[in-house]
Amino acid sequence: MIRVKGLSKSFDTVDNGNTSVFALADIDFEVRDNEFVTVIGPSGCGKTTLLRIIAGLIPYHQGEVSIDSRPVTGPGPERAVVFQGFALMPWADVLGNVTFGLDIRGVSKSESEARAKELIKLVGLEGFERRLPKELSGGMQQRVGLARALAVNPRILLMDEPFGALDEQTRRLLQEQLLQLWERERKTVVFITHSMEEAVMLGDRVMLMTPRPGKVKEMIDVPLKRPRAHDVEKSPAFVEIKEYLWDHLRAMQAAQP
Amino acid sequence: MKKTTLRDWALRLAVFVVGVGVWEFFLSHSQNFLLPTFSQMATALLHLVFLEPRFWEALYISNQALLVGYAASVVIAIPLGLLAGRLPWMDRVLNPYFGVLLVMPVAPLIPVVIIALGLGLAARVFIVVLFAVVFITINTRAGVRAVEPALIEMAKSFGARESQIWRRIIIPGALPAIFAGLRIGLGRAITGMVMVELILVASGLGRLLLEFSGRMQSDLVFATVLAVIIEALTLLSAMQFIERRIAAWAPDISLR
Numbered sequence A: 001m002i003r004v005k006g007l008s009k010s011f012d013t014v015d016n017g018n019t020s021v022f023a024l025a026d027i028d029f030e031v032r033d034n035e036f037v038t039v040i041g042p043s044g045c046g047k048t049t050l051l052r053i054i055a056g057l058i059p060y061h062q063g064e065v066s067i068d069s070r071p072v073t074g075p076g077p078e079r080a081v082v083f084q085g086f087a088l089m090p091w092a093d094v095l096g097n098v099t100f101g102l103d104i105r106g107v108s109k110s111e112s113e114a115r116a117k118e119l120i121k122l123v124g125l126e127g128f129e130r131r132l133p134k135e136l137s138g139g140m141q142q143r144v145g146l147a148r149a150l151a152v153n154p155r156i157l158l159m160d161e162p163f164g165a166l167d168e169q170t171r172r173l174l175q176e177q178l179l180q181l182w183e184r185e186r187k188t189v190v191f192i193t194h195s196m197e198e199a200v201m202l203g204d205r206v207m208l209m210t211p212r213p214g215k216v217k218e219m220i221d222v223p224l225k226r227p228r229a230h231d232v233e234k235s236p237a238f239v240e241i242k243e244y245l246w247d248h249l250r251a252m253q254a255a256q257p
Numbered sequence B: 001m002k003k004t005t006l007r008d009w010a011l012r013l014a015v016f017v018v019g020v021g022v023w024e025f026f027l028s029h030s031q032n033f034l035l036p037t038f039s040q041m042a043t044a045l046l047h048l049v050f051l052e053p054r055f056w057e058a059l060y061i062s063n064q065a066l067l068v069g070y071a072a073s074v075v076i077a078i079p080l081g082l083l084a085g086r087l088p089w090m091d092r093v094l095n096p097y098f099g100v101l102l103v104m105p106v107a108p109l110i111p112v113v114i115i116a117l118g119l120g121l122a123a124r125v126f127i128v129v130l131f132a133v134v135f136i137t138i139n140t141r142a143g144v145r146a147v148e149p150a151l152i153e154m155a156k157s158f159g160a161r162e163s164q165i166w167r168r169i170i171i172p173g174a175l176p177a178i179f180a181g182l183r184i185g186l187g188r189a190i191t192g193m194v195m196v197e198l199i200l201v202a203s204g205l206g207r208l209l210l211e212f213s214g215r216m217q218s219d220l221v222f223a224t225v226l227a228v229i230i231e232a233l234t235l236l237s238a239m240q241f242i243e244r245r246i247a248a249w250a251p252d253i254s255l256r
Helices: A047-055 A094-098 A100-104 A109-122 A140-153 A168-184 A196-202 A230-234 A236-255 B006-028 B036-053 B053-086 B086-103 B105-119 B121-146 B150-156 B162-199 B204-212 B218-246
Strands: A001-013 A020-031 A036-040 A063-066 A079-082 A157-160 A188-193 A203-209 A215-223
Touching: A001 A047, A020 A047, A020 A188, A020 A215, A036 A047, A036 A157, A036 A196, A047 A063, A047 A079, A047 A157, A047 A188, A079 A140, A094 A100, A094 A109, A094 A140, A094 B121, A100 A109, A100 A140, A100 A168, A109 A140, A140 A168, A168 A196, A168 A230, A168 B036, A196 A230, A196 A236, A203 A236, A215 A236, A230 A236, B006 B036, B036 B218, B053 B086, B053 B162, B053 B204, B086 B105, B105 B121, B105 B162, B121 B162, B150 B162, B162 B204, B162 B218, B204 B218
Parallel strands: A036 A188, A036 A203, A079 A157, A157 A188
Antiparallel strands: A001 A020, A001 A063, A203 A215
16 A cells, blocks of 8 residues: 655755745545556646655655555665656667566566566567567557566556557557556556546546645545446546546646746 | 668769879879879888888887777776766866867877877877877767666666666667767877877887878878778778677767
């Protein structure tokens, strides 16, 4: 379980080292085991900062962030991140990229390659093991990123707008694929998105954030039945939640300069 | 990197033939007795290679300075460049010195170096280093800085230690730029090698050049320069061959 209590994070502004900008102020929430939580909010609400703090990539000094009651002090084997820009090593092939997390952990080459091949197959890229990232489409690259994250068998997946850089068709396909993968093995997921449809379609709960400073406005339950596919978008419950999100997001946008 | 095709070679040959043709034509119609024709230069080169043991002796002497100087440059420059690329404070400290070495003409320093280090190999090596080191350093630094920060963050997210980040992300990522620096540095080192011999330390190829030009033997002068160019091209090709094996994934980038 991920627990965040009273988390605040400030950054020194670049132009004047004396002033601080509060990216996050007094964040309180919990993510239960095997729960899929999507996070949505306008730009500047600190959602990426929040994810990075949970991932152990950014330090924090005010508040508590703990995983199974152990405070987060850095990255850990129980968490893996999927990045918006894919973050693949251009000099390594698909296999080399997927084994990266395992290589870092010192897993033997034969073992890591075997596991990587399994996952490459799982994300539908069988046959592409020797290709370089530049030979792959955006959707395929992100599937490599996903395979890499899953290869280390994390209990928690932290996804930073993973489909944001993709076109809509690819995005929808990957959403479905992600849901299918998640049904097989229900990891705890924190998924950041800009898209309301994506937030409602994927999440068990949607965390709505407000900007400047970033705060949690509301946790919204998404009682739609699983397994879900894109046809769920037509259901009245879906539309209702989506519209609710939009009303709030629009108000937030209007309130900004 | 795109491999050069047969067509590229044909075009290169065409440019060469046209250039030589213009050269020969221009000279045969001028009153200039000092400039050699292409054929004269080629003949002189053959003479040097096959009939002049002093040429090979000079090549050996000059290349000593090149080898030691270039190796020293690489050993100094790459770690400096890596650190300057990764550690902002070090970069800030070293930056003005890089800047000075970059724009400063090294040739005027040669007499100063000779006074300090004498007329032997040490002085020549030092000059070669001065010519080459800063170019390798700044390309290395640029290579490190060009590594996507997202990749370093990704590595950290999987729990990579700093040494692992260096070995698995920074060095592979910076390798194309490092190679570019090595290539440029080699060209600079060769220039330095010859220049110091021309200006003060009359040994090796520089001495031969001075001798030939002193005797107005322009065909031999040109032939010697051609020999240096051929050596440089051979070394650079060898380097590109290695680079293609190791760092084929990146587009051709070159700083400066």
